[in-house]
Amino acid sequence: MSDLDLFARHKAVLPDWLALYYADPLEITHGEGRYVWDAAGKKYLDFFGGILTTMTAHALPEVTKAVSEQAGRIIHTSTLYLNRSMVELAERIAQLSGIPDARVFFTTSGTEANDTALLLATAYRQSNQILAMRNSYHGRSFSAVGITGNKGWSPTSLSPLQTLYVHGGVRTRGPYADLDDAEFIAACVADLEDLLGHVRAPAALIAEPIQGVGGFTAPPDGLYAAFREVLQERGILWIADEVQTGWGRTGDHFWGWQAHGDSGPPDMLTFAKGIGNGMSIGGVVARAEVMNCLDSNSISTFGGSPVTMAAGNANLTYLLEHDLQGNARRVGGMLIERLRAVAAQHQGVREIRGRGLMIGVELVKPGTDEADPDAAAAVLEAAREEGLLIGKGGGHNTSVLRIAPPLSLTVAEAEEGAAILERALRSAP
Template sequence: MHARHRAVLPDWLTLYYDQPLEITHGEGRHVWDAEGRRYLDFFGGILTTMTAHALPEVTKAVGEQAGRVLHTSTLYLNLPMVELAERIAALSGIPDARVFFTTSGTEANDAALLLATSYRRSHQILAMRNSYHGRSFSTVGITGNRAWSPTSLSPFQTLYVHGGVRTRGPFAHLDDTEFTAACVGDLRDMLGQTRGDVAALIAEPVQGVGGFTSPPDGLYAAFREVLDEHGILWISDEVQTGWGRTGDHFWGWQAHGAAGPPDMLTFAKGIGNGMSVGGVVARAEIMNCLDANSLSTFGGSPVTMAAANANLAYLLEHDLQANARRVGGLLLERLRAAALPGPGPGGAPRPGVVREVRGRGLMIGVELVVPGTDTPSPEAASLVLEAAREGGVLIGKGGGHSTAGVLRIAPPLTLTVAEAEAGAAVLEAALRTAEDRLTGGTRA
């Protein structure tokens, strides 16, 4: 299968594992490979299987809708799309909200950029350093992570702002209040060097591909005060942080709640539970600013809308946000304990491979370094990734500075306490494997 894949698909299409994995089916928080081996899924198809694999409520909704009509396009009225838009508009917190559906997070962010630049009549965009917003030409142009930015060409003039990474960079030594003030000062200084007609700031409340990093709570509220002085819009990229995954909040922007809701938010991934659903929520005056005809052939299709409606209903009825907070807190605690380096031969302490365990809810990052240094270690991340697979757990990787030195852990939001404990035990063993390999020894 790997040889056939490489023969017909691009070389740059990333595959995990030395021996790539084919997933054939899933149920709950587990998936099976082509050899019949079962794994705990702690990555959910990149945070996309939000509730559970083969969730009966979703598969039933898909089957029933598919039996009626698969596709119509936005040229016709579509009851499942209207129903989902009503729910999302109400949940968004954005007043007088309008919703436009797409097929992915990339396309959602692309649409938000179109709206912002049209509304503000400017192609200047503020983006966060270490950010990722998609793989289209426009979203690559605002991505602040060079590992995922294959070209310097862009339709935008992009200005990158400090703040998305709390524990690295020139302000890392400051306390939270000083850090926020320094980032606001950087933003003001940058705006003082522009024409002043910047269209928007786009920001992930928790940076996904960047390694699940986040600023102190309230940073974007402080940014919002500056943006409002200039009429600049705020786009919250909730593709990975939405729908209660962070536990404490339904949307990531709510950690910066003093600012009120953003002007726009984008979403995708988890809402479809594997179906291709994305979208933009914006105030009516922004959403309606386009003065040309438009439509979406596949955005808002009846089948994907039926799936998303059923998935969202399940999430709300079972309060999966609370489960993400409770079980995620337990998993975070277990991983922090597992990250502590152990004694080497003779009981002497040895340098550890874990720099930081961070996260919110079921969105956890484990940053790995070359033992005894502060240098990110893609090698350590790959070792842990492989060892975790051998132990029966699938996780992801990410990170900034052109490295993939962060483990990304984001199970479905129905994760149980027993599954969290089992997964944490496997990950602890995988960390020890990497630690032994990189320090050239074994624990005492």
């Protein structure tokens, strides 16, 4: 059956709002390392990893073996029973988190992780007010949509929460873009202090250290440390949404919050995506006082399942033993410089930004500062034709190409992808 036949069946039975890439959507049938193949047998270099989820490699033997062996023993029990692999992974994540006296709760996705963090924060603080960043994205549940500051991913204004949006997530656009880094931070802090002077104290600030769907944008290092000082004075919690930035993807740090770490770790961090290398794992890490604040029972039917925990443990071991954070720093740094050299020859590229293997290429109409989503769509298609899969995002205009390969990417593969992207940029209208 062709992709077009499958696409017709998809449209007949699945929601219209279920996003698909490409004019002729692609069915991926298998992968190995940093490459995947479609149903027709065409090979692609994967620079998006299933939205930053295939973090180490496709068909990583250590992970597939762990999954297969566990599935052969027992697939499911639920959190009503002791689960050795869940306890082991929780112990490792608690230690890696940097949060003192940490507790870990596993979910099945980043959306559910953020939803849990919001439950904990609002219950602990007895407030339904949440601070969130403009241009942010935190998931597709009702509560997560209610704190998402990205119009293109906010299908309703209805919410169980009162959300107040803060400046600072986008460095090169907005009212403070022309300031230097120190002035930018000072202006954002002053805005936050002014906002808090007009409202009852919110429960928490939730922020992505680098905004994912928003186009891999980030504030200057230290902004969230400065915010943290303001929040701590008022007892307001800080939730670091590490769904896309965790596990060493940024190269410089294991967690994105560590670029803003002068005032210590967050009260909570949420994680998902890469830890499972494709298996459905999400979770929340919080200091015990916050995690244990709920006064009723709860479980997670599928969170922390034996199979996903086996995958997570094997994947984390591989990540640490092979220093994939260091590889992200080295290969990602080289790739960013290579792309900046390409951008210097292309008037439609406004900015190359990012850290490690989390890189954004922002496109604008040549000679202007106006976002160019049509060009981004055209480059996405041209790259696919040449055998490279990338993502896109960036506010509701989706004019940013998102590059986030598996962290085991080699120098040769980085050069291969950069060359394809260079040709794709030149071919775009």
